Amino acid sequence: MSPQRRSGLGTNQEAIRRHNLGTVLRHVHSAGEMSRAELTAIMGLNRSTIAGLVGELESLGISERTTPVEGARQGAGRPSAGVRIAEDGPYVIAVDLGVDRAVVARVGLGGRILQRAQAPVHSDGEAWQVGAAVAALIRTVVADAPAASALVGIGISVPGLVRRNDGLIRLAPNLEWHDVSFGGIVLAALGLDVPVSLANDADLGALAEHTRGAGVGTDELIYISGNVGVGAGIITGGHRLEGAGGYAGEVGHLRFDPAGRPCHCGNRGCWETEVGAHAIAAAIQCPPDKVAQLDEVLDSFGKPSPALRATGTALGQGLASLVNMFNPQTVILGGYLRSLYLLVGAEVDAGLAERALPAPLESVTLALPGLGSDSSLLGAAEIALEPLFIDPVAALGTALEDVRSRLAG
Amino acid sequence: MSPQRRSGLGTNQEAIRRHNLGTVLRHVHSAGEMSRAELTAIMGLNRSTIAGLVGELESLGISERTTPVEGARQGAGRPSAGVRIAEDGPYVIAVDLGVDRAVVARVGLGGRILQRAQAPVHSDGEAWQVGAAVAALIRTVVADAPAASALVGIGISVPGLVRRNDGLIRLAPNLEWHDVSFGGIVLAALGLDVPVSLANDADLGALAEHTRGAGVGTDELIYISGNVGVGAGIITGGHRLEGAGGYAGEVGHLRFDPAGRPCHCGNRGCWETEVGAHAIAAAIQCPPDKVAQLDEVLDSFGKPSPALRATGTALGQGLASLVNMFNPQTVILGGYLRSLYLLVGAEVDAGLAERALPAPLESVTLALPGLGSDSSLLGAAEIALEPLFIDPVAALGTALEDVRSRLAG
DNA sequence: GTCGCTCCCGTGACTCGCACAACAAATTCC
DNA sequence: GGAATTTGTTGTGCGAGTCACGGGAGCGAC
Numbered sequence: 112m113s114p115q116r117r118s119g120l121g122t123n124q125e126a127i128r129r130h131n132l133g134t135v136l137r138h139v140h141s142a143g144e145m146s147r148a149e150l151t152a153i154m155g156l157n158r159s160t161i162a163g164l165v166g167e168l169e170s171l172g173i174s175e176r177t178t179p180v181e182g183a184r185q186g187a188g189r190p191s192a193g194v195r196i197a198e199d200g201p202y203v204i205a206v207d208l209g210v211d212r213a214v215v216a217r218v219g220l221g222g223r224i225l226q227r228a229q230a231p232v233h234s235d236g237e238a239w240q241v242g243a244a245v246a247a248l249i250r251t252v253v254a255d256a257p258a259a260s261a262l263v264g265i266g267i268s269v270p271g272l273v274r275r276n277d278g279l280i281r282l283a284p285n286l287e288w289h290d291v292s293f294g295g296i297v298l299a300a301l302g303l304d305v306p307v308s309l310a311n312d313a314d315l316g317a318l319a320e321h322t323r324g325a326g327v328g329t330d331e332l333i334y335i336s337g338n339v340g341v342g343a344g345i346i347t348g349g350h351r352l353e354g355a356g357g358y359a360g361e362v363g364h365l366r367f368d369p370a371g372r373p374c375h376c377g378n379r380g381c382w383e384t385e386v387g388a389h390a391i392a393a394a395i396q397c398p399p400d401k402v403a404q405l406d407e408v409l410d411s412f413g414k415p416s417p418a419l420r421a422t423g424t425a426l427g428q429g430l431a432s433l434v435n436m437f438n439p440q441t442v443i444l445g446g447y448l449r450s451l452y453l454l455v456g457a458e459v460d461a462g463l464a465e466r467a468l469p470a471p472l473e474s475v476t477l478a479l480p481g482l483g484s485d486s487s488l489l490g491a492a493e494i495a496l497e498p499l500f501i502d503p504v505a506a507l508g509t510a511l512e513d514v515r516s517r518l519a520g
Numbered sequence: 521m522s523p524q525r526r527s528g529l530g531t532n533q534e535a536i537r538r539h540n541l542g543t544v545l546r547h548v549h550s551a552g553e554m555s556r557a558e559l560t561a562i563m564g565l566n567r568s569t570i571a572g573l574v575g576e577l578e579s580l581g582i583s584e585r586t587t588p589v590e591g592a593r594q595g596a597g598r599p600s601a602g603v604r605i606a607e608d609g610p611y612v613i614a615v616d617l618g619v620d621r622a623v624v625a626r627v628g629l630g631g632r633i634l635q636r637a638q639a640p641v642h643s644d645g646e647a648w649q650v651g652a653a654v655a656a657l658i659r660t661v662v663a664d665a666p667a668a669s670a671l672v673g674i675g676i677s678v679p680g681l682v683r684r685n686d687g688l689i690r691l692a693p694n695l696e697w698h699d700v701s702f703g704g705i706v707l708a709a710l711g712l713d714v715p716v717s718l719a720n721d722a723d724l725g726a727l728a729e730h731t732r733g734a735g736v737g738t739d740e741l742i743y744i745s746g747n748v749g750v751g752a753g754i755i756t757g758g759h760r761l762e763g764a765g766g767y768a769g770e771v772g773h774l775r776f777d778p779a780g781r782p783c784h785c786g787n788r789g790c791w792e793t794e795v796g797a798h799a800i801a802a803a804i805q806c807p808p809d810k811v812a813q814l815d816e817v818l819d820s821f822g823k824p825s826p827a828l829r830a831t832g833t834a835l836g837q838g839l840a841s842l843v844n845m846f847n848p849q850t851v852i853l854g855g856y857l858r859s860l861y862l863l864v865g866a867e868v869d870a871g872l873a874e875r876a877l878p879a880p881l882e883s884v885t886l887a888l889p890g891l892g893s894d895s896s897l898l899g900a901a902e903i904a905l906e907p908l909f910i911d912p913v914a915a916l917g918t919a920l921e922d923v924r925s926r927l928a929g
Numbered sequence: 930g931t932c933g934c935t936c937c938c939g940t941g942a943c944t945c946g947c948a949c950a951a952c953a954a955a956t957t958c959c
Numbered sequence: 960g961g962a963a964t965t966t967g968t969t970g971t972g973c974g975a976g977t978c979a980c981g982g983g984a985g986c987g988a989c
Contacts, residue, residue, distance in 0.1 A: 121543060122531070124536070127531050127533070127536055131530045131531060134530060155529050160530070281879050331763055331764040347761050347763070347768075348757075352757070352846070354740055354847025355849035355884075356882075357847070358877070358879045358880045361844040364875075364877060365844065366838070366875065367775060369776075378875055429775070435770040435771070438762075438766070439763065465787070468770055470765060
């Protein structure tokens with residue numbers, strides 16, 4: 112966390128350097144490639160300071176100098192040299208644990224997916240079995256990593272409640288997991304010791320969309336993930352809203368209609384009983400075994416049925432509660448909700464407009480994910496990369512080099 | 521905002537001094553009085569650095585040195601000199617605009633109310649009339665201010681939606697105001713030019729309770745203000761959740777029961793139709809003209825009626841949605857909800873337990889305001905003081921000295 | 930009562946990070 | 960082709976925090 116968040120502490124010169132170095136890297140990471148002149152403008156530091164910071168990143172092997180970017184700017188003056196993420200720079204492993212499959216990717220700075228692999232996951236699988244499968248995918252994915260590149264950490268996206276202190280999976284309903292220390296399981300299966308971060312899939316979707324998706328430039332956004340259950344990842348003030356334990360964003364169990372259908376949480380009429388995957392599947396007579404692929408089912412749908420339109424209205428009305436509560440600038444509909452919105456967008460908009468207060472309504476935009484179905488995966492990469500932006504030197508110090516041979520040995 | 525919030529910028533040495541000076545002041549402000557040794561421990565800076573910072577605050581006339589605090593610490597060793605807010609230090613004007621009265625106070629650093637005054641406000645009053653009344657109260661309140669003390673700014677708590685960019689009151693339903701620039705009105709009536717900050721009363725209640733009320737030590741709290749309407753102020757990660765426009769926290773219009781009573785917002789079954797002041801007044805046959813004093817009416821209540829108990833359940837059930845969504849550590853019930861909770865706390869707890877998910881439920885505590893009915897007033901003081909914690913030197917530079925004679929002239 | 934221990938204050942030298950200024954380099958514009 | 964513009968590079972200087980030393984103020988034991 113940067114100075115503001117770890118509020119109360121003082122700042123010394125060491126912290127300044129760390130912070131500035133991390134901030135430069137963060138900018139290069141999110142912009143892909145940029146000129147040193149842009150960096151000086153954005154960060155408000157002196158040319159020579161930026162030169163020093165960039166030089167340090169280069170000597171760390173994180174970034175490399177490029178020839179001036181073509182057509183970056185018109186006008187007179189010496190063109191500014193570019194800064195780009197190095198080819199053999201550090202990378203992370205991102206894991207997106209879905210309800211029916213696991214996706215694993217090796218992701219470099221800049222959010223570039225360097226390699227990916229996936230495998231089906233059985234919903235009744237034990238955690239250690241899933242952990243072994245994920246570990247195998249990780250071995251695949253690091254197989255071609257350059258020996259010079261260092262592994263900074265592993266980020267895992269989980270469809271469930273994750274305790275923020277220690278990353279314990281408190282509950283993953285669709286995997287039927289309770290209190291599973293999945294990070295430890297994966298590390299044990301790999302025989303490695305690297306930092307592992309876990310977080311909720313919707314939270315990570317929000318993070319990724321905020322960094323490089325449909326939420327770029329917004330500091331107030333909500334990402335709703337439709338992924339069997341319905342959850343929300345919330346970014347406010349540019350930061351993830353985690354809550355005391357890390358369980359914030361459980362919007363699926365918002366009270367929607369006290370006279371509604373019973374919910375698996377034990378209550379009645381939760382929002383999820385209207386817009387959850389099982390509810391939608393029932394409404395469109397989709398066989399239960401295809402619920403996990405509801406997005407594809409919906410994509411192949413032709414004309415929306417009245418039941419589906421009612422679902423759209425319910426989605427919009429529920430979103431109105433969120434809009435009233437959070438006053439977001441952007442609401443991103445991920446997972447099957449994306450497909451649903453493509454079908455019944457008008458109803459969703461109408462439901463939202465009907466129920467939201469005028470003031471928050473006027474500034475909100477509904478959007479589709481800019482990263483497709485990779486939002487959570489890239490979000491997992493982001494949390495794993497996070498230490499690099501806090502303190503690049505320290506993060507590289509603990510990073511693991513030549514992981515391939517370590518895994519072989 | 522401090523370094524983290526204005527993310528993306530670089531930090532230079534000037535910023536570091538500002539930040540550290542502000543942070544020292546913030547600590548002294550919230551602790552009241554503390555020793556330099558404590559400051560070094562909390563801030564993690566060197567003793568000599570703290571000495572320098574404290575010395576600067578003293579030479580600015582903000583703090584003063586005290587003899588070692590009695591019994592602050594047992595054990596051997598030379599006792600550490602204390603730091604305390606100066607007697608003639610800077611102050612702010614806090615205004616709590618209620619639906620039936622306005623409270624104005626002169627508040628010093630440390631949250632000390634130095635002087636206060638109030639006057640009734642007619643709910644059908646024009647904004648300029650209210651502004652004139654508030655200005656008169658301000659004149660009263662600064663009458664005895666020492667000439668050496670400087671006025672840093674004015675903070676105003678508003679029962680309505682306030683746009684965060686410019687402090688425009690977009691809507692204050694109980695005052696029947698639309699798009700009122702109340703800050704400008706008050707300044708014009710005073711003939712002064714000082715910084716004015718406006719914010720929603722619930723947001724400010726949350727802020728004050730977080731700083732020096734029931735939410736000290738918590739960075740995840742929700743303050744629910746029952747004040748004719750129902751609103752929430754949300755602190756997450758130690759910061760106010762404002763939303764894109766500043767309208768976050770409108771929990772009164774959460775969907776509660778689609779088959780419920782019509783709400784003044786045009787919808788049906790908002791939470792406010794169950795737990796709003798008018799709903800409760802109707803449930804206990806309280807005459808409409810006493811709705812603004814509902815807290816007193818409830819306090820004089822003996823045994824809760826079944827209708828009131830049902831309201832308690834509804835309160836708890838609605839809180840469950842908030843708890844699921846935000847995973848707070850503390851939920852503070854302010855305004856008449858405090859009185860309500862004292863009457864039907866069991867029903868509220870039960871409603872919450874029934875509807876909240878286990879994980880967020882286990883870490884949440886319901887609490888009553890630690891500042892009584894002054895939460896919003898002190899919150900207004902806090903936002904007005906905020907510039908001092910960002911940059912004490914700059915804030916004092918723009919502060920107004922000898923306000924009394926300026927107002928006279 | 931005195932001594933030692935502990936913790937703190939105050940001062941000066943030191944390190945480190947960024948800003949600034951001057952010069953060189955690379956374009957664009959006229 | 961020269962002037963203007965913008966950027967990279969280098970060396971100097973300032974400022975902020977750190978560190979080390981000497982001294983002071985209570986506490987506790989003998």
